[in-house]
Amino acid sequence: MRYGYWLPVFGGWLRNVEDEGMQASWAYVxxxxxxxxxxxxxxxxxxxxFLNDIKGVQAPALDAWSTAAALAAVTQRLELMVAxxxxxxxxxxxxxxxxxxxxxxxxxxxxxVVSSWWKDEARRYGSQFDEHDDRYARTAEWLHVLQSAWRExxxxxxxxxxxxxxxxxxxxxxxxxxRPYPPLYAGGESETAKELISSKCDAYVMHGDAPERVAPxxxxxxxxxxxxxxxxxxxxxxxxxxxxxxxxEAQRELERITRVQPGSPGYGNFQDWIANTKLEQQLSVQDxxxxxxxxxxxxxxxxxxxxxxxxxxxxxxxxxxLLQCSPQLEEMERFAEQVMPLVEKRSRIAA
Numbered sequence: 001m002r003y004g005y006w007l008p009v010f011g012g013w014l015r016n017v018e019d020e021g022m023q024a025s026w027a028y029v030x031x032x033x034x035x036x037x038x039x040x041x042x043x044x045x046x047x048x049x050f051l052n053d054i055k056g057v058q059a060p061a062l063d064a065w066s067t068a069a070a071l072a073a074v075t076q077r078l079e080l081m082v083a084x085x086x087x088x089x090x091x092x093x094x095x096x097x098x099x100x101x102x103x104x105x106x107x108x109x110x111x112x113v114v115s116s117w118w119k120d121e122a123r124r125y126g127s128q129f130d131e132h133d134d135r136y137a138r139t140a141e142w143l144h145v146l147q148s149a150w151r152e153x154x155x156x157x158x159x160x161x162x163x164x165x166x167x168x169x170x171x172x173x174x175x176x177x178x179r180p181y182p183p184l185y186a187g188g189e190s191e192t193a194k195e196l197i198s199s200k201c202d203a204y205v206m207h208g209d210a211p212e213r214v215a216p217x218x219x220x221x222x223x224x225x226x227x228x229x230x231x232x233x234x235x236x237x238x239x240x241x242x243x244x245x246x247x248x249e250a251q252r253e254l255e256r257i258t259r260v261q262p263g264s265p266g267y268g269n270f271q272d273w274i275a276n277t278k279l280e281q282q283l284s285v286q287d288x289x290x291x292x293x294x295x296x297x298x299x300x301x302x303x304x305x306x307x308x309x310x311x312x313x314x315x316x317x318x319x320x321x322l323l324q325c326s327p328q329l330e331e332m333e334r335f336a337e338q339v340m341p342l343v344e345k346r347s348r349i350a351a
Contacts, residue, residue: 004043107174240294307342
């Protein structure tokens with residue numbers, strides 16, 4: 001199992017707690033990233049929204065790509081998975097920017113390709129907003145230009161959404177036999193999304209869910225991947241972690257963070273997201289209390305209970321956990337100290 005975490009570029013993950021003790025600031029995120037390497041975390045996911053959908057649109061939110069460039073220079077081992085939305089980034093210029101950050105990091109960049117969902121944000125930033133299937137048609141062209149720009153000495157492409165002539169990206173990303181270009185992660189639950197991801201990306205990332213629901217999703221993507229004649233994918237899962245000494249303590253924390261009422265900061269953004277995505281399951285207000293359905297993964301309880309849940313997820317094919325917690329640094333310290341060694345110990349015993 002690899003352990004990753006969401007970088008708190010929005011100042012936290014809880015919609016009913018105004019101050020979680022982790023500012024949306026460069027000082028905080030660079031301290032967190034450096035410490036996470038010492039703790040043994042493998043990856044950080046740097047989400048991209050220009051507005052803050054957790055604390056409300058008036059609250060601060062860091063830019064993903066400038067933050068990633070800065071982190072590339074101050075970290076040594078951490079994989080930097082940066083979210084990118086094709087509607088906001090032309091593939092030619094993004095290919096150039098990403099290649100430069102990959103060079104700065106010595107080959108530690110990866111991309112989380114996200115088809116935009118927030119219509120109001122697009123309006124405020126003067127960007128095109130496509131309907132669902134059109135977004136994925138755009139993303140397919142976007143990926144074609146990006147990958148060609150990284151692999152070929154020159155790229156010409158004339159499509160519905162993008163046109164480039166004699167595009168050159170030098171220096172290209174760091175390349176090796178096992179990593180010819182920065183890995184591409186993506187998530188989505190519609191048929192359109194899964195077909196695109198299984199054929200064009202390297203890893204599938206999922207919203208939080210229980211092992212029995214995750215298993216058929218992974219099997220489905222494996223079948224699609226095999227049918228396309230492509231090598232196996234990686235599978236990542238969002239998860240919100242609450243680790244406490246007793247089940248009762250964990251339950252009290254769960255109750256505290258899920259008391260969210262309509263009218264909370266960001267609640268309208270939640271409605272916008274629901275209206276512009278195609279999900280396999282209906283969401284509750286409790287799901288909304290933290291992002292990406294992280295509580296459904298079930299990492300709530302004592303260190304032993306959480307470690308056992310991680311092992312169950314590993315058994316069904318999850319190989320990357322993308323953790324959220326609050327406050328992020330303190331809870332990641334606890335997870336690394338109390339949960340990771342138990343998972344590793346039990347894995348060795350099972351082997």
